[in-house]
Amino acid sequence: MEIHFENKVVLITGATHGIGKQLAHDFGKLGAELILTGTRPDEIKELNENLIRNNRKNIKYYCADFLSEDSLFNLTHELRKFSKIDVCINNSGINRIDYIYDTSLTDWSDIINVNLKAPFVICREVSQIMKKNGYGKIINIASIFGVISREKRSIYSSTKSGLIGLTRAAAIDLAPYNILVNCVSxxxxxxxLTKKTLSETEIKDLVKRIPMGRLATPEDISKVILFLSSELNTYISGQNIIVDGGYVNT
Ligand SMILES: NC(=O)c1ccc[n+]([C@@H]2O[C@H](COP(=O)([O-])OP(=O)(O)OC[C@H]3O[C@@H](n4cnc5c(N)ncnc54)[C@H](OP(=O)(O)O)[C@@H]3O)[C@@H](O)[C@H]2O)c1
Incomplete structure (x- = not known):
């Protein structure tokens, strides 16, 4: 049994850096046609020019900043042009940390918009396309902070818990159409993202508390997503798969 994505159209949000960039690389290697997003117009232009130069016609980056509703709806408008989307990975995410008594409503709206509203709107859009085709895999990237938390994570944890809830509910609505919906946390x-929110000292301290004795690499996360998105996953739906080297059990 092999994982491959030939003849599959895969949407990955936030594919310019971090986990999303790794996902784009891995799905691309396994033959997928890719719809990828990032927020920076100059970077998107350069990435698309490189793809054209290398004759990679089945990969395209779109500029989509989920802080803006217009930009989010421009993306969904583009998605409607696809007759099929087989896999959708809601990966874009932001974090701004502060104690709950110091958080601003601007941060609340921004983080909700990127981490929860955009995945909801995109799930709603792609599920209509997947429903018509009787096939789909949706993976929402949540976080261990949707299940446990840490100081200064009130907004982030709210969004990631919400995303886990959205996943459970969407999985029930979409199961009759052969659409499997899961979270990877x-x-x-x-x-x-980690370097922006944790100091080097905090990272060193954390490593001591992770049973596996190291932080995850983007590859560790990508491998789980590849399995859940593939045809090997025929019956896992509505689940939240934690990929944390054993941390939440300590
Ligand atoms: N890193 C971790 O330890 C960790 C742990 C648990 C969960 N996660 C989750 O995993 C996902 C990816 O995280 P990462 O660590 O790979 O983050 P990252 O390296 O900061 O990359 C984030 C990606 O999201 C995109 N993005 C940022 N702001 C956006 C916006 N306003 N609208 C649309 N897209 C936006 C970025 O695009 P541009 O660069 O083009 O702006 C980038 O491609 C997130 O959902 C995060 O919450 C990460």
Whole structure:
């Protein structure tokens, strides 16, 4: 049994950096046609020019900033042009940390918009396409902070718990159409997001508390997503798969 994505159209949000970039690389290697997003117009332009130069016609980046509703709806408008989307990975995410008594409503709205509203709107859109085709896999990238938490994570934890709830509910609605919906919840992954929210000392202390004795790599997370998105997954739906090297059990 092999995992491959030939003849599959795969949407990955936030595919320019971190976990999403790894996912784009891995799905691309396994033959998928890719719809990828990022927020920076210059970077998107350059990435698309590189793809054209290398004759990679089945991969395209779209500029989509989920802080803006217009930008989110521009993306869903583009998605409607696809006759099929087989796999959708809601990976884009942001975090701004502060104690609950110091958090601003701007941060609340921004983080909700990127981490929860956008996945909801995109799930709603792609599920209509998947329903017509009688096939689909949706993976929402939540976090261990949707299940446990840590100081200064009130907004982030709210969004990730919400995403786990959305996944459970959507899985029930979509199961009759052969659409499987799951969450993957990473622990601590060495990406820009982690470097922005944890100091080097905090990272060193964390490593001592992770049973596996190291942070996750984007590859550790990607492998689980590849399985859940593949045809090997025929019966897992509505689940939240924690990929944390054993951390939440300590
Ligand atoms: N890193 C971890 O330890 C960890 C742990 C648990 C869960 N997660 C989750 O895993 C996912 C990926 O995290 P990561 O660590 O790979 O993050 P990252 O390295 O910071 O990359 C985030 C990706 O999301 C995109 N993004 C950022 N702001 C956006 C916005 N306003 N609208 C649309 N897209 C936006 C970024 O695009 P641009 O760069 O083009 O702006 C980028 O491609 C997130 O949902 C995160 O919450 C991460």
């Amino acid at each position: 990473p622990g601590f992954v060495l990406t820009d």
